[in-house]
Amino acid sequence: MSTLLEVSGVSVTFDGFRAINNLSIQIAEPELRAVIGPNGAGKTTFMDIITGKTKPDEGRVIFGEKSVNLLGMSESQIAQAGIGRKFQKPTVFEAQTVRENIVMALKNPRGPFDVLFKRRADAREERVREISDEIGLTEALDQTSGALSHGQKQWLEIGMLLAQDPRLLLVDEPAAGMTPQEREHTTDLLVRAARTRAVVVVEHDMEFVRRLNCKVTVLHEGSVLAEGSLDHVTKNKDVVDVYLGR
Amino acid sequence: MSNSFIGRNPSILWFLLALSVFTIGVTLLSEATGTGLISTSFLKTLGKTLCLCLVAIAMDVVWGYCGILSLGHFAFFGIGGYAIGMWLMYARTEGIVTGSLSGSALPPTPQEVTDAIGTQIFGVVGSSEFPALWAFSHSLPLQLLAVVAVPGLLALVFGWLAFRSRVTGVYLSILTQAMTLALSLYFFQNDTGLRGNNGLSGLQNIPGLEAVPQATISLWFFWASAVALALGYILFAWVVSGKLGSVIRAIRDNEARVRFLGYHVESYKLFVFTLTAMVAGIAGALYYPQAGIINPAEIAPIASIYLAVWVAIGGRGRLYGAVIGAALVSLLSSWFTGGSAPPINLGFYVVKWTEWWLVLLGLSFVAVTLFFPKGIGGIFDYFERKRLPDRQGDYGPDKGALRQQEGVE
Amino acid sequence: MLRALLICIAILFSAPAAFSQTLQEVLQANSGAVSSPSRGTVDSLIEALSANPPPGVPEFLEQWRDRNVWMRESDGMFFYAVEQGDGLVLTDIDTGAEQTIDDDAGFDQLRPNAGVRRVVGSALVQFLLSDPDIGRREAALTSISRDPSADQLAPLRASIEDEPDTDILARKVQLERQLTAQFGDTAAERIEAIEYLSGDLSVEVRGVLSQILNARQGVAPELPQDTNVARILEPGEDMTIDEAYALLVDADLAPSTVSPGDIKTALTERIEDGQVNGIPVATLNTDAARIAAYQSLVDAGEAAPFITPEERAAAAAAHVFYVSYTEPNSDITAAAEEAERAIAVRLGVGQATDLTLDALSLASIYFLAAIGLAITFGVMGVINMAHGEFIMMGAYTGYVVQLFIPDYTLSIIVALPLAFAVTFGAGVAMERLVIRWLYHRPLETLLATFGISIALQQLAKNIFGTQARPLTSPDWLAGAWVLNDVVQISYIRIAIFVLALIFLALILFILKRTRLGLEVRAVTQNPGMAASMGINPDRINMLTFGLGSGIAGIAGVAIGLYAKVTSEMGSDYIVQSFMTVVVGGVGNVWGTLAGASLIGFTQKGIEWFNPSNTLAAQTFMILFVILFIQFRPKGIVALKGRAAGD
Incomplete structure (x- = not known):
């Protein structure tokens, strides 16, 4: 287990x-x-910074073995580096x-000329099937995605994320509306x-988090309040204060 | 591969069939073949209309598919016209000047010929020097290259600047409009070296083909325009089909999301913007020899806006829609403004169409945007009974995603 | 002069009886001096005329000098006369009564010689300069300053002492200094006058100085001793060798070169049987061939030889090229140059001030044109392409009001609120009928409003015709506020500036201090939230759009006052207005102000560098804006943070 993403002093x-x-x-x-x-803790902004949508005033964000500095990269470069x-x-x-939608997300060269001239469909069809089976949308492959239900759209988006085959997945409230x-x-x-x-899930629903059974980071007012297993952090007095109010 | 491509886009076959029937029909009725039911001037109008359809397709790709409402593509069209016009004017003047100088005592030196051509061409703006812009005007291949290269380069540089700074939506439209205005003002100046507001004229006379009657030349240009339109249609149908089409439509609907998928949105926009600008240049180069004259007023922003009007009326996001819109509105325009439309007598007021056509066009345009956002092309959906998305999702993070009415194919 | 003459005649008619002796009587008393004048007699005559001057003396002197005075031989009476065929048209010297005679026999024309005429001329100036009538004194001063000469100096000086009017006195002193600078007797006197003038920006003074510094190019084998040399020109540095050689040719100091034209003429003259000196004519179609053929003529001694570049350089090196002043005294030219430099500095400051004022007024026009757009764009995210046509509607409203109310002041007072009302109505109608249905589709709003713009433009053409209609400003707005000879600004531009300030204050007040403004800001920031607080966003949008359009209407009246009202005037302003909004930053009054100032000042600044070509200025302006967007994509005053969105 090696460090993939290091956010420090942002x-x-x-x-x-x-x-x-x-x-x-x-x-x-x-x-x-x-x-x-809690709301306003900076969860979404944290994701915005990693994916390049927001540029921080100070701090460092380092990614991968080669310690790439994400702050100097554009959104598309960051996505190509393996962050979905x-x-x-x-x-x-x-x-x-x-x-x-899925084909667009598949991990392939992203330049306009690559996309224009490399039209080989056979290899990728297999992969599309694989993903659509995983997200349960094989039946709906040729439907317009606007016609999907809210939950199905959530699935499709997760499917697109898988199609990208990223090293780091940032998932913002995946279970909402399911x-x-x-x-x-x-x-x-x-x-x-x-x-x-690596998968980072931002979630409100404690039940959902419990089921993930993983290490939990509690954010409050833009910095880390507590870290550890869910049981550990829920016992933390600060966390209780923040969630329940004083 | 070609089979599957056409198989997936049956509209291409239908379009090519309609275009060939039209071309053969017009050829048989033209003056050159003796029937003469279609006069040479009307044949020119039809040929010009085909060129307008070609630039309209380009506009549709950049706007209807990629979501960039460019108010500059007619300027690229004009630049193509200027590029070919410079050669036409130079070569024709050279012929005239060589003829008149052959009578002089000493055979003319190359310098004398050039000077005489300069005096002929630039006399109207009080100059006789050849400006640097005309450096290649003696060479047809180089000017033909310029037809594609100059609009392409201009689009590349402008697009790079604009897309790089993430100017989108209405801002981008305004910026392209500003570019167009700057270009037309530049062309209007006498010291630019493009004869100011006189423009280039006499372009219908093709050097070396003085013996061929205009009726025949017009037919040739008509054919060339038809071929260019067909090729342009196939090219763009190919570009907007498949994954590239998928990506550019995605850019139109939600640019930010495409970025997070790892696509470098700017290069895609730049690719589409530049490619369409080059095709617009070709369309202009075919149009103006049929029109005979080009001046800076043709480049003014208003022309590019009309181009957008045609595409919107015809139906965005489908190539044949752009063709229908351009053909219909431009032919109607010339019919109404040409004075051949019968006036309507209301008793208290006589509606003369030369005066009221623009009012009608403006209002019908408002009506189309309000009530028929899919334009005339939307009619075809009734025949195809396409399933439309019946659910609208939440708004995405970018305002571009708010345009849900567009892009239904 | 003519005006002086007319005044002169008028006085002749009005009050001849007030004087004891008429002009004719005085002339008869000095009959000999008048009829056969000489340098010796003329002074006494003028003394007699000026001792107790009867009316009409200046006119007489003028006519006499111009040889228009005739004498009847029978009785020695003097008349002004104009020849007409063989006869004369006589004018009585005192009464001005005219009479035509068929034959000029019996009349002698008086012909004072040049010396006498000069004396008369300066006497005339003195008469006019100390004429009791202020208008004639002014006219005399104007005529002197228009055509200054040395002999006016003395009479001018003489007239200064008794001048009662302070304004005229100041002018006289000023003019005396100018004349002294040019024609003063001693160098010291002239230098003193030049130094006095060095603070003056007027065109006359600048003319005087450039007259003194009048210089010409010269060339000589050696630098001449007696000339006042301004500077030496080095061939190859200050001028090309060819230019220098051309000067030598002009001065007959060197033989002329052989031009391509000369070659052509020489060759053409010697064509025999299709050959020139044995060379077939058909081969002479390059410059090299022609030169070779010409050389063969030279070798045969039939044409002037070429002058090689080396020869030209040698000839140029053998001579001195210089620029010399016509004024021989170098101290005077040095003083004049010094004065010219001082004036140039002040002139530069003046012009910069003038340019700043110009830019300021241009900025206020852009501000007025753009602020309405900024409000609708900023608050509603709606691009209104018909904004320019609202400006046009405002201007036409002003024009129509003037058709009904002929008093220009009153009509402007009526037109301003009426234009607001008309365009407010049009804006509200457009919002309700079109824009309301297109929210969230900004590009389509742009196109739909464009459709409205074409329709409105054509409608205006159908109603008012294609020719420009005048919108006349009241008299108190005509004219200009003149600070000095360089800096001036027309009242109308000041009025527009004031109007812009008023609107800035008004809009700030509405947005920051009223309930409407609060609601508008609430809807701008979060329409959903605002709606749930009981604000009706539809109503706010409608009012905002109406307000923005109404301001466009008022801007239309203001613009119409100094430019012509045409159906296309809107499209002249629309792109600049968009530029202003985009550069300034959306949704902010201060941003619009900053944008308008930036655009106005940049445009004037570009014109400063290239004053002849306003089209080029506009082109570069737009390029500048496109580049500016690169560095500040969200404008000068950008909204920051998450609220700004993407």
């Missing part, structure tokens, strides 16, 4: 409001990690079919994915 200020305050987190590979925290992200709200391309069975399926999927890669 701070971000929005109009005087400190969203992230001297945050330091390390994620190993493979590892499953849950990040919890699932948004809080499902964002799939609704005007396109499920297959098109039925209990679907949640279970999601948990399985994430646990399985975490056997070979």
Whole structure:
């Protein structure tokens, strides 16, 4: 188990409001990690910083064996380096079919000319099947994804994330809007994915986090409040204060 | 591979069939073949319309598919026209000048010929020097290269600047409009060396083909325009099909999400922007020899906006929609503004179409955006009974995703 | 001069009886001096005329000098006369009564010689300069400053002492200094005058100085001793060898070179049987061949030889090229140069001030044109392509009001609120009918409003025609505020500036201090939340759009006042307005102000470098904006943080 992602001393200020305050987190590979925290704790901003959407005022974000500095890279470069992200709200391309959505996400050269001229379909069809079976959308492959239900869109987005084959998965509230069975399926999927890669799950639902059965990081006011197993952190007095109020 | 490509896009076959029937029909009715039911001037209008359809397809790809409402593609069209016009004008003037100088006592030196051509061409702007812009005007291959290269380079540089700074949506439209305005102002200046607001003229006379009647030349250009349109249609149908098409439509709908999938959005936009600009240049190079004259007013931002109007009326996001829109609106425009449309007598007021056509066009355009966002091409959906997405999801993180009405194919 | 003459005649008619002796009587008394004038007699005549001057003396002197005075031989009476065919048109010297006669026999034209005429001329100046009528004194000063000469100096000086009017006195002193600088007797006197003038920016003074510094290029084998040399020109540095040689040729100091034209003429002259000196004509189609053929003519001694570059360089090196002043005294030219430099500095400052004022007024126009757009764009995210047409509607409203209310002041007062009302209505209508249905589809709003823009433009053309309509400003807005000869600004531009300030204050007030402003800001930031607090976003959007459009209407009246009202005037401003909003930053009044200032100042700044070409200025302006967006994509005043979104 080696360190894949190292976030150290990162701070971000929005109009005087400190969203992230001297945050330091390390994620190993493979590892499953849950990040919890009350609203405004900086969970989403934390993901924004790793994926390049937000540039921090100070601090370092280092990725991989070669210790690549993510802060100097664009969103697409970061994604190509092996970091996949699932948004809080499902964002799939609704005007396109499920297959098109998955094909777009498949790990392949990303340049316009590669995409234009390399049209070999045979190899990737197999992979598309594999993924669609995993997310239970094989039947719907040729449907427009705008016609899917909310839960199915969540699945499709997870499928796209898997298709990218990233080393680090950032998953923002994956279980929102799912039925209990679907949640279970999601948990399985994430646990399985975490056997070979790093998975960071941001979640509100304690039950869901408990089922993940992994190390938990509690964020509060932009920095780490506690870290450890779920049982350990729920016993922490600070965490109880933050969640239940004084 | 080609089989499956056409198989997946049956509209290409239908379009090519319609285009060939039209071309053969017009050829048989033209003056050159003796029938003469279609006059040479109307044949030119039809040929020009085909060129407009070609630039409209380019506009559709950049706007309807990639979501960049470019208000500059007609400027690229004009630049293509200028590029070919410079050679046409140079070569034709050279012929005239050599003829008149052959009468002089001493045979003219190359320098004298060049000077005389310069005086002929630039006399109207009070100059006789050849500006640097005309350095290659003597060479047809180089000017033909310029038809593609100049719009392409301009689009590449401008696009690189604009996309790099992540200017999107209406901002980008305004910026392209500014670029177009700057270009047309530049062309308007006398010291630019493109004859200011006189523009280039006499382009219908093809050097070396003085003996061929205009009726025949017009037919040749008509054919060339038809072939260019067919090739352009196939090219763009190929580009927007498959994965590239998937990516650029995804960029249109949610740019940020595509970025997180690892695509370098800027290069895709740049690719589409530049490619369409080059095709627009080719369309212009075929258009202006048929029109006979080009001046900077053709490049003004308003022309590019009309281009967007055609595409919107025809139906965005489908190539044949752009063709229908461009053909219909431009032919109607010339019919109404040409004065051949019958005036309507309301008793208290006579509606003259030369005066009221633009009002009608403007209002019908508002109506189309309000009530028929899919344009005329939307009619075809009724025949195909395509399943439309019946659910609308949540808004994504980017405002680009708010445009849910677009992009239904 | 003509005006002086007319005044002169008017006085002649109005008050001839007030004087004891008429002009004719005085002239008859000195009849000999008038009819056969000489250098010796003229002074006494002028003394007699100026001792107790009867009316009409200046006119007489003028006519006399110009040889328009005739004498009737029969009785020695003097008349002004103009020849007409064989006859004359006579004018009585005192009464001005005209009479035409068919034959000029019996009349003699008086012809004072050049010396006399000069004396008369300066006497005339003195008469006019101390004329009791202030208008004629002014006219005399104007005529002197228009055409200064040495002999006006003395009379001018003489007239200064008794000048009662302070303004005219100041002008006289100023003019005296100018004349002294140019024509003063001693060098010291002239230098003193030049130094006095060095603080003056007026065109006249600059003319005087450049007159003194009048210089010409010269060339000579050696530098001449008696000239006041401004500078030496080195061939090869200050001028090319060819230019230097051309000067030598002009000065007949060297033989002329052989131009391609000369070669062509020489060759053409010697064509015989299709050959020139044995060379077939058909081969002479390159410059090299022609030179070779010409050389063969030279070798045969039939044409002037070429002058090689070495020969030209040698000839140039053998001579001195210089620029010399016409004024021989070097101290004077040095003083004048010093004065010119001082003036140039002050002129530069003046022009910079003028440019700043120009830029300021341009910025206020852009601000007025763009602020409405900024409000709608910022608050609603809606691009209104028909904004320019709202400006046009405002201007046409002003024009129509003037058709009904002829008083320009009143009509402007009526037009401003009316234009606001009209465009407010149009804006509200457009919002309700079109834009409301297109929220969240910004690109389509852009296109739909563009459709409206074409329709409105054509509609205006159908109603008002294609020619420009005037919107006349009231008299108190005509004219300009003149600070000095360089810096001036028209009142209308000041008014527009003031209007822009008023609107800035008004909009800030509405947005920051009123309930409407609060609601507008709430809707801007979070429409959903605002709606749940009981604010009706539809109403706010409608009002905002109306407000933005209404301001466009007022801007239209203001713009119409100094530019022409046409159906296309809107499109002239729309792109600049967008630029202003984009550069300034969306959704912020201060941003718009900053954007307007940046664009106005940059455009004027570019014009400063290239004043002849405003098209180029606009082109570069737009390029500048495109590049600017590279560095600040969100404008000068950008919203920060998460609220700004992507």
